[in-house]
Amino acid sequence: MRYISTRGDTPPLSFSDAVLTGLAPDGGLLLPESIPDFSSRQAELAGMRYSSLAVEIFSAYIDDIPKQDLTELVRAAYETFDAPDVAPISALGERYVLELFHGPTLAFKDVALQLLGKLFGYVLERRGGQLNILAATSGDTGSAAIAGVRGLNNVNIHVLFPDGRVSPLQELQMTTVPDENVHCYAVRGSFDDCQRLIKSAFEDLELKDRLHLGAVNSVNWARVLAQTVYYAYASLRLGALGPVSFTVPTGNFGNIFAAYLARRMGFPVDRLIVASNANNILPVYFTSGAYRRGDVHHTVAPAMDIQVASNFERYLYYRLGCDPRALKQAMKQFADSGTVDVPGEAAEPEMMAAIAVDDDEIRRTIDRIWRHYGYLLDPHTAIAVAASERFDCAGPMVCVATAHPAKFPETVDAAVGQPLARHPSLDALKGKPVRRGVLDANLTDVVGAMEAAP
Numbered sequence: 166m167r168y169i170s171t172r173g174d175t176p177p178l179s180f181s182d183a184v185l186t187g188l189a190p191d192g193g194l195l196l197p198e199s200i201p202d203f204s205s206r207q208a209e210l211a212g213m214r215y216s217s218l219a220v221e222i223f224s225a226y227i228d229d230i231p232k233q234d235l236t237e238l239v240r241a242a243y244e245t246f247d248a249p250d251v252a253p254i255s256a257l258g259e260r261y262v263l264e265l266f267h268g269p270t271l272a273f274k275d276v277a278l279q280l281l282g283k284l285f286g287y288v289l290e291r292r293g294g295q296l297n298i299l300a301a302t303s304g305d306t307g308s309a310a311i312a313g314v315r316g317l318n319n320v321n322i323h324v325l326f327p328d329g330r331v332s333p334l335q336e337l338q339m340t341t342v343p344d345e346n347v348h349c350y351a352v353r354g355s356f357d358d359c360q361r362l363i364k365s366a367f368e369d370l371e372l373k374d375r376l377h378l379g380a381v382n383s384v385n386w387a388r389v390l391a392q393t394v395y396y397a398y399a400s401l402r403l404g405a406l407g408p409v410s411f412t413v414p415t416g417n418f419g420n421i422f423a424a425y426l427a428r429r430m431g432f433p434v435d436r437l438i439v440a441s442n443a444n445n446i447l448p449v450y451f452t453s454g455a456y457r458r459g460d461v462h463h464t465v466a467p468a469m470d471i472q473v474a475s476n477f478e479r480y481l482y483y484r485l486g487c488d489p490r491a492l493k494q495a496m497k498q499f500a501d502s503g504t505v506d507v508p509g510e511a512a513e514p515e516m517m518a519a520i521a522v523d524d525d526e527i528r529r530t531i532d533r534i535w536r537h538y539g540y541l542l543d544p545h546t547a548i549a550v551a552a553s554e555r556f557d558c559a560g561p562m563v564c565v566a567t568a569h570p571a572k573f574p575e576t577v578d579a580a581v582g583q584p585l586a587r588h589p590s591l592d593a594l595k596g597k598p599v600r601r602g603v604l605d606a607n608l609t610d611v612v613g614a615m616e617a618a619p
């Protein structure tokens with residue numbers, strides 16, 4: 166299987182090259198040349214354990230890593246999870262919750278980043294060479310990326326976060342990691358400043374080459390691929406009850422895009438509900454066909470405080486008939502004017518639909534679900550549960566749980582009126598030694614710190 170760019174100006178890449186490249190050199194996102202069809206293999210795959218199913222799916226997309234090695238990479242990636250089946254399903258009244266927070270940093274990003282870290286280590290060991298990962302985070306990505314690559318001897322990771330604007334727990338999850346290849350920097354500036362720094366570093370091709378810069382953000386194809394597995398797994402587990410619908414708390418559209426792919430791969434997936442917070446660019450799009458940029462609102466579900474979803478380009482590519490010229494034109498129109506219209510989108514709500522949920526409803530949902538079921542939701546998962554209640558589906562409805570409630574104790578405890586949102590792994594961070602640098606928000610200082618790192 167080879168990988169092509171949504172913008173059509175990059176020669177096809179192998180899987181390993183796609184993983185190391187991240188964003189395509191023409192600025193597009195990478196996609197497989199074709200989508201493998203699993204519809205005739207459902208009976209065979211339905212009884213499989215999570216890790217075996219993952220190997221079967223990956224084998225259809227990866228032809229430059231032997232299956233035996235893939236099996237070992239998958240085993241190593243998921244042995245860090247505290248649930249043997251990686252993504253357990255809980256019943257919540259008539260609905261189901263797919264728990265994706267059993268990895269080392271308690272957010273769904275671990276499912277993909279644990280695998281990506283193992284892939285980086287494997288590919289670099291074979292080819293030789295080093296990678297300097299540079300990432301910006303406002304919360305969950307930084308710690309999950311660090312947990313994925315800590316201890317690798319051919320990878321260094323440098324994470325920038327806005328000084329004083331990441332929750333104290335999330336900062337501790339990054340700065341208490343003792344491995345020598347991990348470097349965290351509090352930047353005197355905002356999250357946008359951090360992202361701008363990363364962007365200008367990657368745009369400087371001489372610098373990118375000299376420092377062997379690598380990226381772990383959700384445009385990396387391996388992240389999307391890893392995420393298709395839990396949709397396949399849940400749909401096969403519950404599929405006897407009818408085709409399975411999913412409601413997904415959405416920010417950069419990476420998670421729900423994986424669900425869309427699982428549907429196209431022939432797994433028994435029915436409707437997909439995009440659940441947003443007050444940043445409602447996607448709900449507006451799916452009800453009107455107009456993709457229109459607005460201002461970012463800060464909410465109690467901060468991992469979704471995003472206006473322009475980077476993975477949306479992948480969906481749009483399929484929506485526009487896999488035509489890179491039409492896609493480029495749409496992206497250019499969006500970049501120039503902040504708006505693009507996609508004819509026909511609103512006409513197909515039976516497949517994808519979207520809804521926005523505000524902070525008040527998030528808090529009320531956490532409280533109500535706790536009182537009815539004794540089940541504690543994090544604010545992002547509460548958005549999915551609230552959104553799912555507005556839709557009727559013939560088969561099972563699965564709400565995707567993207568974080569453990571203990572990652573957001575202020576909001577969750579206030580919603581239920583009790584100090585309930587705790588997790589032993591987070592409690593254990595308090596009092597541990599911390600390592601972090603402090604940088605001004607300019608590229609010279611960032612590059613200097615990266616070059617000075619061991």
Ligand SMILES: *Cc1c(COP(=O)(O)O)cnc(C)c1O
Nearest residue numbers: 305416417418419420468567568
């Ligand atoms: C990253 C994240 C999301 C958003 O996922 P996308 O793939 O960006 O749509 C939702 N919830 C939590 C807790 C996250 O960390």
